[in-house]
Amino acid sequence: MRSLKRSMGKMLNESKLAEMRCEERELMTSNSQYIPEQKKKRVIAPILSLVIPGSGQMVLKKTWRGVTVFIVTLILSFLVQWGFSNFAIGEIAVGGLKTSWLWIPLALFWLWNVLDAYLLSIQKTAPPLLAFIFAAVVLYTIAWVVTDVNLDRLVTRFDAAKTVMTKVVNPDYIQVYKDGKFEVCGWNCIGDYLDAKIKGESVPHLRVSENVGDIFGRQGTVTATWWDKLFRGIRVGVRIPGFETGKLIETIAIGLMATIFSTILAIPVSFLAAHNIMSHVPGGKVVYYIVRTLLNVVRAVDTVVWGLLIIVWVGLGSFAGVIALTIHSIAALAKLYSEEIEHIDPGPVEAIEATGGNFLQVIRYAVIPQIIPSFLSYTLLRWDINMRSATVIGFVAGGGIGFFVLETIRIGGYQQYAAALWAVAVVIILVDMISSKWRNKILEDKPKAPDKTTWSRIRTWIYIILGLAVFTYCWNITGINPKNLFNPGVTFGRLLKDFVSLDLSQSVLAGVTKQMITTVMQALLATTLGALVAIPFSFLAAKNLTGKSKFSAWIYHITRSIFNILRSIEALLYVAIFVYWVGIGPFAGMLALAITTFALIGKLFSEAIENIDTGPIEAVNATGANKLQMIMYAVVPQIVPPFLSYLIYQWDINIRMATIIGFAGGGGIGLTLNSYFGSLQYHKAGTVVAMIVIVVALLDFTSAKIREKFV
Amino acid sequence: MLIVKDLVKTYPNGTQALKGVNFQVDDGEFLAVIGLSGSGKSTLLRCINRLIEPTSGTILWNDIDITAAKGKEIRMIRRQIGMVFQQFNLVKRSSVYNNVMSGRLGYVPTFPSLLQSFSREDRERAANNLAMVGLEDKAHVRADSLSGGQQQRVGIARALMQEPKIILADEPVASLDPVLAHSILKYLEQLNKERGITVLCSLHFLDLVHRYATRAIALKDGLVVFEGLPSEIDDAQFKEIYGQDAERIEIS
Structure with a gap:
């Protein structure tokens, strides 16, 4: 925030300078x-x-x-x-x-x-x-x-929207026995049950629905692992009674495993992509540029698209999901890590060099101790992002809750779909909270007193053992099998061969261009729409503006909660609702993107408002201005630059999201890609991916430039 | 003896930091390097241990040509030259002990050092050097929990781990309260007098030069404009070094 203020000040100064220069020139022009x-x-x-x-x-x-x-x-x-x-x-x-x-x-x-x-x-x-x-x-x-916007559909098919929303708010967790069969027991039915219970009347017959078992897990049979062999002497591979993990647990495991793997792999890569390190190594500059480019290309392709490639390699399942998340995550983390390495304090490096330490010793003693907190905090941030990606990777990779959602949509089970949605929301909100709390604590980086008591040692060991147990458990339920990496699917060779020889024929290019433009336009409309709606709400969710009365505190908490709940669900999961409402196509996808945009932009904007300098507010209030005047004169001028910056950031995110929204029926390039993959037309799929990489990289570059210039 | 001959440093952006510097330092001297900010003091000190590559000129040290050394030779030379920095250059998050230990890296084999495994002698050496700067009880706290003066003492202890024959001190007291300046310079003086370590120290305040240095050189725009005893710097010399507008100020 401070840097923003500084840059605003700079802009002011520059415009003044420019004015002065103009005057100077005018004087000069009067000179013959x-x-x-x-x-x-x-x-x-x-x-x-x-x-x-x-x-x-x-x-x-x-x-x-x-x-x-x-x-x-x-x-x-x-x-x-x-x-x-x-x-x-x-x-x-x-x-x-x-x-x-x-x-x-x-x-x-x-x-x-x-x-x-x-x-x-x-x-x-x-x-x-x-x-x-x-x-x-x-x-x-x-x-x-x-993007096929049909506002009239929003109205004419409003009944459909009502139907689907009723189903979404009444998830299928509990079922009631009625007229000879079980049916979903919504909130009303639970109310009736409690009512009857309190009044002492005969209560309806309830049961926990199958869905809960699918999502969270149930008692059933599992395949014995080396774990069972070690402790219970059961042969590996035998079916034994045990806890069948649900799709949600699987999702958590996918996100966790991908975070662990990508962190381990991203660390060495990040050193190769750090300018200040590589300029010390002979030939390092070349490596630096190659690695940087590679990271940008890998990052431009969304996790879900990676999933399409990976399933050809290792087959459908959670393992494919873990790999897809890991690949994308390595690229994203390595980029952040390497930037962190580039921004370390060069003083200690100089000092260690002056003692006669060699290159490796400089890294070990001057670089690594400095980067630990920021690396940890980026890893936690990535864990949050990976958990979100894990909820949708199942759309293509066939593991985790995404797969379950896809199945429920196929059979039109919107209440089952709703059950998954609410469960995802709870998990992601928790992950978000833990990750950000932990990050703040790490970034504070307070010096701790050395703790060498016996209890602290025991505690460390408990953490290590617990960590290993969780790791092993996740390894098992995500079905990680390194052998599969060396035993690729039958069409994988063809995929590799065809993928690099792009199909650049006129008809394919025209089709891909059309879908790509649709995708970009979807992102444009979604960003605009989401942000327009978010702006008024963001003022309601800013603590410093809502005031201290009980009523406004309520408004603040309700708005914030709406942002958080909506934000916890990926756009891809929302598409189904809008497909039901307005039909399959880019319009539905755009609306789904607009929802997540609304939530994220609303949160970012309200935080930007909370971070403003209070001096001007005080000054304007002191003049006897009313609340609206105060906002116009003291708040708005301060928040325009961060708002613009967040808008561009959101537009970046939305373009990436729009490339996959088609997997759920949201139109755009994702649909094309999915069908090319499905029909094994890998030449054409290669063209699509190349197009995505080029467009995303170009827009990335443009938005970075715009931010530099204006914000 | 350290002999600096025709030393020139031109930075890639065209700044000429040193334009042909000549002087020599006998073993056991406490040489103060004075001059305005930007006169080339830091560049000069960093050329001596090759943290900065000189553009031309030679630096001879007891018949070794420092400017001609390559790769491993540079590191062998560096480990005999301790350095103390204006900003201390400690790894703030590491313990005092680890910071001090890092001064020994030029002597120990690489692989064990990467695992932080040091010999008993080196560990004793670290304890002794910390005791020498009066911080034996702070070994296991983080460097950034110490005050500025204490951090600079850790910096000196780190330099001592190298068992240096020369110490280069680049404005060692410029980031400290004036009252702490004496405590730091006294350590350097003690090392100079008791262990015969040659000290090259850039300083801002003239009274500190009078108090501690055995000899002084002054740089202005990348050239030596004065060389002699600190007491020889009179008002005319002072104006020559610092410019006509400068005023002498004293710190207690």
């Missing part, structure tokens, strides 16, 4: 010798921009502005043309000639650019807001059509 040069540019720059947008700006040394204008014009023109020929977007007839009215805002954008070039030549600028509006008209019109 500058006039010819200036006049020439005043004529040339707008003409250049009229021919090639942005070129005038570039001539006037506003390279960044010029390049942006050029690229935006290029993209917008492509989109208008593409939208017209594929979807007839904005079709109008002008004197018998069919064309798109979207060329009008584009032309206005073009004119704005000419005006901008002229104004720049006389030391002024055209208002960027106008350019944003013209570009937004084009983008949102196209986004509206390609």
Whole structure:
């Protein structure tokens, strides 16, 4: 927050400086010798921009502005043309000639650019807001059509929404015996039961539903492991009575195992991707660039997409899920770790070098002790993320609760689906709480008194034994079998071969481009919609604004809880609800993304509001302003930069999410990818993945640049 | 004897930190290096143990050419030259003992050192050196729980683990309260007088130079502008070194 404030201050200073420079120049232009040069540019720059947008700006040394204008014009023109020929977007007839009215805002954008070039030549600028509006008209019109937004469906099929929501809030945990069969006992039925119980009337016959067993686990038969052999002398592989773990427990195990494996593997990789380490090693620079690129490529492909590849390798099951999560997690962790290594205090490194220590000793004594807390905290953060991914990996890998959800949706069992959803929410909220509490404690990094008592030693051993027991248990229930790694599925060889030789034929490219644009547009609409709804709510969830009365405290807690519950469920799991409501397709996927966007943005925004400087609030209050005035004058100016930054961050997340939303019927590129994989068309699947990597990397780069410039 | 000849350092960004520095130091001297910030003091000290690569010139130490040493030779030279830093450069999260022990790394085989396994002699050496700077009871606390003055004493103990013939001290008291400056410099003086360790110490305050140094050199814009006894620095010399606007101030 402090750095944000600093950068805002810097921006202010810079704009003042720019103003001063302008005045200086104006003074200079009044000096006769500058006039010819200036006049020439005043004529040339707008003409250049009229021919090639942005070129005038570039001539006037506003390279960044010029390049942006050029690229935006290029993209917008492509989109208008593409939208017209594929979807007839904005079709109008002008004197018998069919064309798109979207060329009008584009032309206005073009004119704005000419005006901008002229104004720049006389030391002024055209208002960027106008350019944003013209570009937004084009983008949102196209986004509206390609994501198949049908607002009327939201209304006409509202009954369906009511049906599905009733089912979602009445999960199938308990069943009641009625008219000769068991049926799901919702909250009403539980109320009736308690009512009858209190009144002493005869109570309805209840039972715990099958679902609970599927989700949490039940007494049944299990396959004996070396564990049973060791302690009970039973041969490995024999079926014995025992506790069958439910899908939720399996999910927790998948997330845990992937976190452990990826941490161990990411540590060595992170050293290879740390600039300050590799520049000390001969040939290290080359390794650094290769590893960095590789990490970015691996990270751009979502965990679920990795799942598709992995099941061809080791087959369906939790093991595939663990591998998919591990791969994506290694890349993400190694990147964070390596950045942490690059930001260590160089003092101790210098000191150890000065004692005559060699390279390995420098790493051991100056680098490793410094990075331990941040590594631990990133691992915990990743554990949180992995637990969320573990809930959806089952959609393709066939392990964990995702698989269960997919099954329930297939048979239309929305109350069973709801049972899974609520269970996931509880687990993820718990994980989120533990992980963030623990992280805060680690990052405080308080020096502890050395603890060498016998009790502390015993405690350490208890932790180690408990840890090993949990590890072994998770290893068993996730069915980890390293042998399978060397015994790949029959089509795996073909996958590897075909995957690198992409299918670049015209028809495939056109199809993939169409789906990719849909995906990006879904993310755009979801981010906009989610954020618009989140903004008013975020003010309600900011402690410093809601005040101290009992009523506002309630509002605060309720809003925060809504954010937390909605946030705990992945967008992929929400799709089913919207598919029921508005039908299969990109619209449903977009709405699901908007829900998670609403929750995350709402949380981030409200925290941004809580972190503002209280000085200005005090000052505005002191003038006798009312609450709304106070917000307008003291709060809003402070929160615009962090809001923008979070929006861009969310847009990044949403693009990645949108690439997989199709697996659940949410449209976009995920659907294409799934069907190519399903029909073993690996050439084409390779094209899709390559497209995802390129687009995600490009947008990543762009959003990083935008954040640098504006926030 | 340490002889510095025509030492030049130009940084990649074009800054000329040293423009041809010449001086020598006899064994057992306490040489103060003075000059304004940016005059090249830190660069000079770091060239002597090759933490910074000089652009040209030679540094001879008892007939060894430090500037010509490569790879392992550099480390063999470094381990005989202790260094004390302005920011202490301790690993804040590690224990005092581990920080002190890290001074011995140039002498011990790599593999055991990676597992933090040190010989009994080295462990005794660490205990003695901690006792010497009066921190024997702090061995197992974390470095960042000590005060600034104590941290710098740990830095000295670390340098002593090297059994150095020279100690390079780069503004060792600049990050400390003035009252603590004497306590740190007294340790360096003691090592210089009792063990005959040559000390090269960059300092800011002239009265500290008068009090502790046996000889002084002054740098200005990367050149030596004064070389002689501390007492020889008169007002005219002072203005020459620090510029016309400078005022002499004293710390108690």
